[in-house]
Amino acid sequence: MVEATQERRTDYGPPHYEQFLPPVVKKNYGKWKYHEVIKPGVMVHVSETGDKIFTVRAGSARLLSIDKIRMYCDIADKYCGGHLRFTSRHNVEFLTDQEKNIDLLIKDLKAIGHPVGGIGNSISAIVHTQGWVHCHSAATDASGVVKAVMDDLIEYFENMKLPGKLRIALACCLNMCGAVHCSDIAILGIHRRPPKIDHERLPKMCEIPSVSASCPTAAIRPTTVDGKQSVEVIEERCMFCGNCFTVCPAMPLMNPLNDGISLWVGGKVSNARCEPMFSKLAVPYLPNNPPRWPETVAAIRNLVEVWAKNARKYERMGEWIERIGWPKFFKMTGIPFQKEHIDDFKHAGLTYKTSTHLTF
Amino acid sequence: MADKLPKTPQLDELEKGKWPSFVKEIKMAAQRSPMSRDLLGLLEQSYEEKRGHWKHGGIVGVMGYGGGVIGRYTDLPEKYPDIAHFHTMRINQPAGWFYNSDALRKICDIWEKHGSGLTNMHGSTGDIILLGTTTEELEPTFSELQKIDFDLGGSGSDVRTPSCCVGMARCEWACYDTMAACYDFTRSFQDEMHRPAFPYKYKFKFSGCPNDCVASIARADMSIIGTWRDSIQVDKDAVAAYAKSGMDIQADVVDNCPAKCMEWDGKELDIDNSYCRRCMHCINAMPKALRPGKDRGATVLLGSKAPIVEGALLSSVLIPFYKMEPPYQELKDIVERIWDLWSEEGKARERVGEFIQRVGMGNFLEAIEIEPVAEMVAHPRENPYVFYEEYMEEDEGEEESAG
Numbered sequence: 234m235v236e237a238t239q240e241r242r243t244d245y246g247p248p249h250y251e252q253f254l255p256p257v258v259k260k261n262y263g264k265w266k267y268h269e270v271i272k273p274g275v276m277v278h279v280s281e282t283g284d285k286i287f288t289v290r291a292g293s294a295r296l297l298s299i300d301k302i303r304m305y306c307d308i309a310d311k312y313c314g315g316h317l318r319f320t321s322r323h324n325v326e327f328l329t330d331q332e333k334n335i336d337l338l339i340k341d342l343k344a345i346g347h348p349v350g351g352i353g354n355s356i357s358a359i360v361h362t363q364g365w366v367h368c369h370s371a372a373t374d375a376s377g378v379v380k381a382v383m384d385d386l387i388e389y390f391e392n393m394k395l396p397g398k399l400r401i402a403l404a405c406c407l408n409m410c411g412a413v414h415c416s417d418i419a420i421l422g423i424h425r426r427p428p429k430i431d432h433e434r435l436p437k438m439c440e441i442p443s444v445s446a447s448c449p450t451a452a453i454r455p456t457t458v459d460g461k462q463s464v465e466v467i468e469e470r471c472m473f474c475g476n477c478f479t480v481c482p483a484m485p486l487m488n489p490l491n492d493g494i495s496l497w498v499g500g501k502v503s504n505a506r507c508e509p510m511f512s513k514l515a516v517p518y519l520p521n522n523p524p525r526w527p528e529t530v531a532a533i534r535n536l537v538e539v540w541a542k543n544a545r546k547y548e549r550m551g552e553w554i555e556r557i558g559w560p561k562f563f564k565m566t567g568i569p570f571q572k573e574h575i576d577d578f579k580h581a582g583l584t585y586k587t588s589t590h591l592t593f
Numbered sequence: 594m595a596d597k598l599p600k601t602p603q604l605d606e607l608e609k610g611k612w613p614s615f616v617k618e619i620k621m622a623a624q625r626s627p628m629s630r631d632l633l634g635l636l637e638q639s640y641e642e643k644r645g646h647w648k649h650g651g652i653v654g655v656m657g658y659g660g661g662v663i664g665r666y667t668d669l670p671e672k673y674p675d676i677a678h679f680h681t682m683r684i685n686q687p688a689g690w691f692y693n694s695d696a697l698r699k700i701c702d703i704w705e706k707h708g709s710g711l712t713n714m715h716g717s718t719g720d721i722i723l724l725g726t727t728t729e730e731l732e733p734t735f736s737e738l739q740k741i742d743f744d745l746g747g748s749g750s751d752v753r754t755p756s757c758c759v760g761m762a763r764c765e766w767a768c769y770d771t772m773a774a775c776y777d778f779t780r781s782f783q784d785e786m787h788r789p790a791f792p793y794k795y796k797f798k799f800s801g802c803p804n805d806c807v808a809s810i811a812r813a814d815m816s817i818i819g820t821w822r823d824s825i826q827v828d829k830d831a832v833a834a835y836a837k838s839g840m841d842i843q844a845d846v847v848d849n850c851p852a853k854c855m856e857w858d859g860k861e862l863d864i865d866n867s868y869c870r871r872c873m874h875c876i877n878a879m880p881k882a883l884r885p886g887k888d889r890g891a892t893v894l895l896g897s898k899a900p901i902v903e904g905a906l907l908s909s910v911l912i913p914f915y916k917m918e919p920p921y922q923e924l925k926d927i928v929e930r931i932w933d934l935w936s937e938e939g940k941a942r943e944r945v946g947e948f949i950q951r952v953g954m955g956n957f958l959e960a961i962e963i964e965p966v967a968e969m970v971a972h973p974r975e976n977p978y979v980f981y982e983e984y985m986e987e988d989e990g991e992e993e994s995a996g
Contacts, residue, residue, distance in 0.1 A: 241739070243657050244783035247685035248742040250772050253693050254762060263761035263770065267881045278763055286763060294613040296724070298622040298629075299701035299710045306694035317697075319690040319714050321758065321807045328763070347613055360717065365639035366615075366632070367665060367681065367724060369647040374639065376615040377607055384610030409899035411717040415811040415907075443941065449902045476901050480942075482649035489643035502811050504803035505874040506849050509810050509907055523640040524603040547849060547874070579904060 255316040257286050257330040273392050274349035275335055287329050289338045291347040292358055292383070292390060295323040296366065296376055301345075308341050322358045322400075324351050348391055354398060356389040356537070360411045361403040364422075370475055371405035372422030372492040378526050379403055382420070385530045386537065396544040397552075399537065400501070407474055412502070417550035418536055419497035419512045420529065424473035426491050427466050428484035432458040439481035447476045449578070494519045494529050498536060498562075499551030510551045515566070517573035532568075539566050558592050598623055599634035603641065622710035628725050629709045631675040635667060653680055653728050655735045658787040661745030662731060678727040679709070682734060683720040683746035685779065688772035689759050690715065699741045707734040717812070718796065719756030720746035744783075750942075751789035752782045757799035758806040766876065767801030768819030768889040769917035775799045777919060791932065792939035792948075802885065803873045809894075809908070814945045815928070816894040816908040817917070821886035824866040825875070831882035832862050846875045890916045893924065895931075896946030906946040909954075913968040930961040953980075 251259070261280035268278040274290045305325060309317040312334040318326050325347070327338050339349050351357035359382065362368065364375030382401065389395060402416040406423075413419040435441075444464050445453045452470035456463060464484075466477075478484045496519070500512030515536065519528045536550075543565065544553040554562045563570045576584040598620065607616045619636070622629035635646050650664035663681040670677035684700070700721065704710060709725030716722045721743075726734060735745065746754035755778050758764070760771030778797055779786070785795075798809030801819040809816035836842050842862065847855045854868035855875065864875075866886075876883045893915050894908035915924055931945065934957070939948045949957045958965050 241657075241736075244744070244787060245739075245742065246744050246780045246783055247687050247776070248696065250688040250691050250776060253687055253691040253696065258762050263767070265761075265763065265765040267765055267884075269880075278765070288763070292613055293714065294615040294618055295713050295715075296615040296618055297712050297714050298618040299704055299712065300621045301618055302697055302701050302712065302714070306697050309694045315694040317692055317694070318759070319692075321690075321756070323713075323715060325714070346617070348611055362717070365636060365645040365647075367647065367679065368645065369649050369665070371645045377640070380607050380610065380612055380614060380616075383612035387611040390612075407900055409901075409905070412808050412811060414899060414905040415808065446940070447902065447942070449900075449904075474901065479901075487644045492643065502805045502808040504805065504870075504872045505877055506851055506872055509805075511905060511907070521643045523643065524606045546845060547878070 253316065255314060255328050257284055260284065270353045273355065274352055276352055285330060287332060287335055289327045289335060289349060290324050290351050291342045291349050292351060293323055293325050293347060295361065304345050312338050322360055324358050348387060350390040353393040354395045355393050356386050356399045356401060359383060359401045359403055362405050362410045364405040368405060370479055372424050373405050373494050373521050374523065375403055375405045377524055378420060378529060381525045381530050382533055385534055395541050397547045397549050399550065414511055415500040415502045415509060416512055417498065417501065418533060419500065421495045421497060423495045424475055424486050424488060424492050426486060426488045427468050427471040427473060428478055428486040430464065430466065431483040432461065432463045435463045435481065435483035436461050438483050444477050444481045447480045449474060453477055493521050496532055499554050501549050501551055507552055514574055516568055517571060535566060561592050598630060599637060601633055601637040604633065604637050619711065626710045627675040629711055631673040632725065635669065635673050635676060653731060655731050658745060659789045660748040660751045660787060663748055676725065679725045680731065682723040683716060683748055684723060684738065685744050685746040685754050686715055686719050686721050688757055688775040689762055700743065703734060703737045718753050720754045747786045749789040750791045750793050752785040753794050753796045755779050755797035755799065756807055758801050760801040764801060765880065766885055768821055768885055769801065769891055771799040771801045774917055774921065777921065781925060791936055793942050793944050795945065803871055811897050811907055813897060814895065816897060817891045818894065819889065820871050820892050820914065821889045822914055823886035823888040825864055825869065825886060826884040827862060828882050829861065832879065835879050835882055846878050849874050890914050896949055898944045898946045903947050903950065910969045913966060927961060934960050
């Protein structure tokens with residue numbers, strides 16, 4: 234253990250943001266009047282003072298080497314007085330008050346492999362998690378699936394031909410880090426087999442009451458195995474969420490043969506037109522098929538295209554489905570409706586159809 | 594070192610295609626970092642076997658803090674010794690994720706010396722993620738971060754790193770200064786952020802308007818979303834210009850209004866603001882013509898979370914309108930009252946949203962001294978299972994409170 238020194242600082246928080254603002258932003262802070270999207274990935278904000286700031290937004294892998302960050306810095310030095318920012322969907326933005334810099338920025342960003350887009354009625358970057366790169370509870374990879382899906386949908390990132398915005402998110406397990414429960418299309422890693430209990434290690438590593446309490450369906454009971462305290466899992470009550478593994482390392486449930494991906498649709502967070510909505514289950518299971526996950530890529534392309542072809546202007550995935558009804562959604566997308574689609578968790582009855590408002 | 598990169602036929606496939614490749618990023622770092630080289634090997638093996646190779650995090654950190662570092666160990670340390678430890682450090686990002694090249698280069702230099710050279714820009718909560726270092730490098734890394742003013746972010750059962758939308762820096766719709774509020778709250782709750790003392794995590798997110806560009810309503814226990822109380826500002830000439838430019842104002846704007854509080858007679862747009870729900874649609878559609886009102890503040894909502902354990906929740910209204918003015922004391926007092934109650938009564942690993950579901954919103958409001966208002970519910974209850982707390986005594990005819 235390293236001794237704390239006299240000059241050690243703590244509790245100072247992040248640096249104040251003001252020192253990082255471009256001069257034109259500082260000058261017009263809170264005075265912006267309107268904005269326009271000039272072309273894919275480029276917008277201009279106009280201030281009450283008449284000043285303008287141009288934004289060029291580029292896609293990024295989110296997982297960045299320091300070499301790439303330094304390349305960003307070089308570009309920022311060249312065109313933006315050293316300033317840059319990142320967005321809440323992990324894109325990188327270069328802000329300049331010089332209109333002539335726009336195309337130079339685009340050229341330099343493309344030269345280092347970063348497409349420009351993600352503004353307006355487009356598919357922006359996929360908010361995602363750690364996957365097999367860094368997480369112990371992942372049922373699928375994050376970076377690989379995202380790369381495969383975005384390679385396939387790149388045309389929708391680089392232009393604005395969709396009826397409305399389409400947000401895609403991925404979580405590698407149902408901790409759902411990120412925005413999976415509220416996205417137009419959500420990719421979620423899932424398990425399909427119960428945990429394997431290591432009765433030898435469990436009493437040493439885990440707090441048994443916490444393990445019982447971690448289960449949403451009360452499938453875990455304390456028990457004695459070979460004279461030692463442990464737990465048992467009532468298999469027919471387990472729905473493979475993995476929360477017991479999160480609190481107890483002796484209950485792994487990774488299973489390469491059965492782990493995979495589910496797809497969810499129709500969530501949103503904005504309040505525009507309709508209130509925020511949760512994503513709902515569309516495809517219960519697709520196999521993990523690295524490195525390109527072709528089944529997942531194809532299923533997502535299908536969802537995007539059926540929505541794009543049929544939705545009205547501004548209509549997000551969830552709004553479109555609300556309008557046409559779920560039976561039509563399943564018919565139009567060709568996704569078979571199965572037992573797994575019907576909710577059977579708390580208050581499931583609220584999701585049943587209690588009317589004759591049906592389409593045939 | 595470059596010639597010693599492991600063979601990665603599966604990952605190589607992900608260097609192709611137009612979207613930026615994370616494999617290229619790891620390979621770039623692997624030119625100089627043995628950790629990143631081993632990570633490549635491990636990830637290739639994961640792709641072959643379709644399973645992860647990370648063990649449960651150990652408890653590692655820096656002195657004086659209980660959060661900010663996520664311990665991680667591979668389950669194949671003999672095969673990949675350089676990532677036997679592969680811990681993550683969460684670094685508190687500047688509000689709005691604005692940087693200059695000088696600050697970023699300094700972070701890169703520190704990370705080149707002490708870690709894998711890999712990052713996430715950014716984690717979902719907002720932090721800069723320094724991805725992969727050893728236990729003995731945590732203190733030296735933190736020590737260098739202190740010199741350049743970057744502190745650790747949150748992890749564990751504490752206040753997590755607050756984040757915010759770009760707000761007034763580059764948006765005409767910001768109804769309060771999200772970056773100032775985010776910075777202020779982060780500074781005010783440093784102790785709660787660095788030293789976990791809660792039943793579970795507590796997240797703040799600040800959005801400047803109901804478009805909610807940091808998804809606060811879904812991803813924060815406390816969601817502070819900008820709004821206004823008076824009328825939408827209308828520039829009539831600009832509305833006419835939109836109509837002239839070919840926009841179908843009836844179909845695109847009026848018919849999409851959820852409150853049906855607008856009328857368009859072909860010349861003038863009439864808004865009955867008393868019925869407007871501030872959904873932002875008309876303003877989004879005509880940014881040059883319509884703007885939020887001038888009496889601005891925020892709606893404060895509480896309780897959103899992901900599914901574990903009791904199911905996912907969106908935040909629900911706690912304060913319909915709050916004037917977001919520094920030092921935000923009234924709001925901070927409410928936050929403290931929530932924390933006192935939840936820390937006392939909450940179960941281990943019970944988020945605020947689940948706690949409210951368990952004890953009942955009415956009881957929760959009573960305990961934190963907030964009056965119930967109709968804005969808090971989508972609709973009143975549908976079942977008759979009411980806990981009546983007031984009743985009359987037979988003899989006295991006087992009202993008693995059993996509350």
